Structure formats: structure tokens, C-alpha cells
Amino acid sequence: MQQKWWIPEWVPVTYDGSGNHDVVDLAPAKGGRVGQILSFWHDEESRRVVGRDFLSWLAKQQWGSD
Numbered sequence: 001m002q003q004k005w006w007i008p009e010w011v012p013v014t015y016d017g018s019g020n021h022d023v024v025d026l027a028p029a030k031g032g033r034v035g036q037i038l039s040f041w042h043d044e045e046s047r048r049v050v051g052r053d054f055l056s057w058l059a060k061q062q063w064g065s066d
Contacts (some may be wrong), residue, residue: 001038001047002029010038013054017040024054 004023009027037051051057053054 001025001032001036001049002027003047005045006040010040012040013037021048022057025049 004057007027010021010023012021012023014022020039023038023040025032025036025038026034028034032049033052035053036048036049037054037057039050040047051060
């Protein structure tokens, strides 16, 4: 992923109300994959890959409470 605070090619797919997101990365750095999912925390500089692609990331998510 690009080592930037934010770029327009990161498309948010979640939002927690505090400025944190999971984003689809449409402009990865060398070695990354278009469509990988990144974890974005507004008050941290680091970003991490949390999914190889949107569909496999989505399939692993748990939404709401049981």
C-alpha cells in the first residue's frame, strides 16, 4: 500500500463514526494488489492489509451482535 495518510483511490466500505474505515485500495504500491482491503485508523499513520480482495474479506466479516 502507499505510505500516505489518505489518497482518493482508497474507497471506504465501513465507517465507525469516529473516522476509521476499512477501504478498498484501487492504487496499491508495488507488490500490492488492486482491490486489497486496508484498515485505516484516522489517528495512526500506519495502514495494514486486512484482506486480499473485497469478496473474501466480506465473507469473513461478522456484522452486528448475536
